[in-house]
Amino acid sequence: MRLVTLISLSFVFAACKGDDGDAVIDSEINAGADEDGDGLTDDVDCDDSDASVTTGPTWYVDADADGFGNPSYAQAACEAPAGYADNGLDCDDGEASVYPDAAESCDGLDNNCDGEFDEALTLAWYADIDGDGYGDPAELYEGCLAPTDLYVAQGGDCDDREATIYPGAETACDGLDRDCDGLIDDDDDLDGYADAACGGDDCVDDDATIYPEAGLCALGASCLDVLNDGRSTGDGEYTIDPDGAGAGEAPLVVTCDMTTEGGGFTVLADLNFSADTCPGEWVLDGSKPYCRRDSEVASAASASFPSFGVSWTELHTTLTAYQYASMNAFYFAEGRGIDDLYVDGLSITRGAEGSREHLYTVAIGMTTKGTSGYDCPAQGGNPPPDFVGEAYACGSANTTYGWIYAWYSAPVFSAASVLVSATASSDDDVELRLMADEESASHSNSEDIGLSSLKVMVR
Numbered sequence: 169m170r171l172v173t174l175i176s177l178s179f180v181f182a183a184c185k186g187d188d189g190d191a192v193i194d195s196e197i198n199a200g201a202d203e204d205g206d207g208l209t210d211d212v213d214c215d216d217s218d219a220s221v222t223t224g225p226t227w228y229v230d231a232d233a234d235g236f237g238n239p240s241y242a243q244a245a246c247e248a249p250a251g252y253a254d255n256g257l258d259c260d261d262g263e264a265s266v267y268p269d270a271a272e273s274c275d276g277l278d279n280n281c282d283g284e285f286d287e288a289l290t291l292a293w294y295a296d297i298d299g300d301g302y303g304d305p306a307e308l309y310e311g312c313l314a315p316t317d318l319y320v321a322q323g324g325d326c327d328d329r330e331a332t333i334y335p336g337a338e339t340a341c342d343g344l345d346r347d348c349d350g351l352i353d354d355d356d357d358l359d360g361y362a363d364a365a366c367g368g369d370d371c372v373d374d375d376a377t378i379y380p381e382a383g384l385c386a387l388g389a390s391c392l393d394v395l396n397d398g399r400s401t402g403d404g405e406y407t408i409d410p411d412g413a414g415a416g417e418a419p420l421v422v423t424c425d426m427t428t429e430g431g432g433f434t435v436l437a438d439l440n441f442s443a444d445t446c447p448g449e450w451v452l453d454g455s456k457p458y459c460r461r462d463s464e465v466a467s468a469a470s471a472s473f474p475s476f477g478v479s480w481t482e483l484h485t486t487l488t489a490y491q492y493a494s495m496n497a498f499y500f501a502e503g504r505g506i507d508d509l510y511v512d513g514l515s516i517t518r519g520a521e522g523s524r525e526h527l528y529t530v531a532i533g534m535t536t537k538g539t540s541g542y543d544c545p546a547q548g549g550n551p552p553p554d555f556v557g558e559a560y561a562c563g564s565a566n567t568t569y570g571w572i573y574a575w576y577s578a579p580v581f582s583a584a585s586v587l588v589s590a591t592a593s594s595d596d597d598v599e600l601r602l603m604a605d606e607e608s609a610s611h612s613n614s615e616d617i618g619l620s621s622l623k624v625m626v627r
Contacts, residue, residue, distance in 0.1 A: 214246035227252035234258065236267040257281070274312025286312050293319035297328045302335055302348075304328040324348060339366040361385075367398075371409070371419075390478045391424035392432035392627045400426045408434070410477035410595070422476055425484075425625055429587055433484055433625035436473040436598060440621045447471040450602060450619075456575055458490055458618025461602050466509050468601040473624050480626035481593045483527055485516065486585040487623070491565040492616035493573045496542035497533040498550045500605040506555050509605035513562075513617050516588075518596040527588045527598075529560040532580050532617055534571065536564045559588060575618065583621070598624055 200209045203216040210216035214224040224246040228237025230253035239256030243249060259281035260266040270279040274289050293314045294303020302325035309315050326348035327333040337346045339353035341362055346353055351374070354362045359376040362368025364387070371385040372378040379385055386409030388394040394406050403426050409419040423435040437447065446452050446459035448471025453460050461469040495512040504510040506517065506524050514530040533549050534542040543549035544562035552560055561584065565576035600622075604615045 225254065226256075227254060228256040228258075229253075229261065230258070231261045232258070232264040232266075234264045234267045237261070276312075291321065292323070293321060294323040294325075295328070296320040296325070298325070298331040300325065300331040300334045300337075302328075326350075339363065341366045341368065369399075386419040390432075390480075390627065391422065391426070391434040394424060395426055395432040400424070400431065402426055408476075408478070410479070417477065420476060422478075428585075428625070429484060433482075433627045434476065434478045434480070436475060436624040436626060438623045441619065447473070453575075453618055456490070456618060456620075458575070458620050459602075459622075460492070460616045460618045461604060463604075464614060466605050468509055468515070468603045470599055470601045472597045472599045474597045475595045475626055477595050478626060479593050479595050481590050482587060482627050483516070483518075483590065483598060484585065484587045484625045484627075485528070485623065486583055486621075487514075487530070487581060487619055488579050488583055488621045489514065489530060489532070489581045490618040490620065491532050491576045491580045492618060493614055494534050494542070494566075494571040495532040495564070495604070495615045495617070496549075496606065497531045497544050497562055498552045498556075499542050501550060501553050504553065506553075509603050510553055510556075511603050512605055512615055513603060514619075515601045515603055517599050517601070518590060518594070519599075524599070525590060526555045526559065527590060528586055529556050530581065530584075530617075531560055531562040533562055533564045535566040535569060537567060537569060561586065573614070579620070580617075598626065600624075 200211055202209050204219040206213065206219040206222060208222055212223055215221035223244050226242050226244050227248050228239060229241035230237045230251060235253055236258035237253035237256045238258055238261035242256060243252065248254065257268050259278060263277060265273065266277055266279055266281065268281045272279045272286060272289055274286055276285060278285050289312050290310050291312060293309040293311065294305060295307035295318055296303040297318065301320060301322060303320045303323045304325050305323040309319055324335045326345060333344065333346050333348065335348045339346050341354050343352060343354055345351060353366045354368065356363060356373040357376040359370065359379045361370035361379045363373035364371045369385065369387065370379055386407045387399045388397055388408055389410050389412065390408055391406060394400055394408065404424065405421050406424045407419050407421050411417055423438065425431060425433040425435055441452065441459050442457040449469040450459040450471050451462040461467055497512055501510045506526055507521050511529055511531050513532045516528040517524040517526055519525050529552065531544065533544040533547065539548035541550045544564065545551050546562065563580045565578050565580045602617055606615055
């Protein structure tokens with residue numbers, strides 16, 4: 169009787185704990201019973217109090233933990249067992265990168281389970297035998313990865329036996345198509361002139377109507393370009409195109425000085441007034457081959473020299489200048505600006521009135537022996553204005569304390585040269601103004617500077 173009692177208590181205890189698996193504590197029903205009458209006993213029924221709930225969903229082994237299970241290994245359970253997924257859609261449960269809708273990769277796998285491998289990811293590879301980084305387009309392999317290290321992704325090589333021949337290669341005058349553009353580098357347009365890109369003279373080598381003798385071809389934008397590109401043959405005439413080949417104004421022929429101060433100067437003027445006409449507002453003196461002002465009172469006579477559109481920062485001038493009577497350097501300069509009569513002599517500037525930039529001043533004082541304010545600053549004369557600074561030269565042809573109302577026979581400056589720099593590059597004209605700042609009613613040309621020769625160059 170004692171044994172029967174213990175067995176009965178055990179059933180009651182188990183029922184109270186819900187050990188029959190139906191999650192419902194029912195002390196009156198023994199394990200193995202079908203409480204909801206759905207044909208499943210409560211040891212397998214996921215909810216034995218609800219006839220609509222039976223053995224639960226099917227779960228699938230997910231060995232690669234990608235969220236998609238193997239359809240060949242299924243198990244029904246009320247809750248997901250460890251390592252199982254709620255679907256059997258994985259086509260390769262040994263690869264975590266393989267599952268429905270996965271992104272395709274170049275790995276030889278059917279990543280998205282659509283039955284195709286590496287679709288839409290095939291790349292073109294070209295054999296590069298000469299190792300120049302460009303492959304032979306005739307030697308093509310298509311695949312995600314190059315088959316060997318001899319294949320590259322860039323084709324276009326027109327000679328895969330020569331490493332110096334490939335698209336964009338440096339050209340040379342050797343009769344070959346080194347840059348693979350389908351044209352011989354020397355003379356693409358067959359006009360008889362080699363391409364400037366390989367050291368020739370033809371600036372547009374795909375148009376046979378453009379060549380040096382036609383007047384349309386330039387060797388550079390300036391004389392300095394010609395020099396820097398190694399195309400100089402010494403001082404002389406060259407064709408340049410300041411605004412570039414095929415654009416804007418047509419090329420023009422200029423004189424280039426390829427020797428002075430390292431060369432590369434575009435010559436704007438090279439004049440000898442014993443034969444050449446005075447430029448601008450300058451006039452030829454009646455007794456001497458000198459260009460001077462056409463006034464007996466204070467004035468400035470301007471002559472401008474266009475730069476031909478050449479962009480420049482350096483100016484080189486060479487001149488021979490004479491003195492007429494008692495010039496007085498910077499005596500009247502105090503309080504005067506660059507647009508005023510600030511010197512007896514020559515003012516060299518660039519830019520228009522109101523925005524002129526001072527480049528250099530050639531001043532002439534009354535005498536080389538005086539100590540008055542009329543003389544050069546070094547001899548006791550008044551100092552130059554601040555905008556002139558140290559960019560000036562000053563001299564006198566008068567070696568006595570007196571003066572004459574005539575041209576002194578010896579030049580003040582004889583073939584004097586100066587090189588100056590502007591603050592920035594531009595294609596401004598160069599302006600030279602002959603100045604005298606003192607009025608006189610008693611005699612003509614009471615003071616003047618006369619130029620017998622002048623050379624103006626820029627680079």
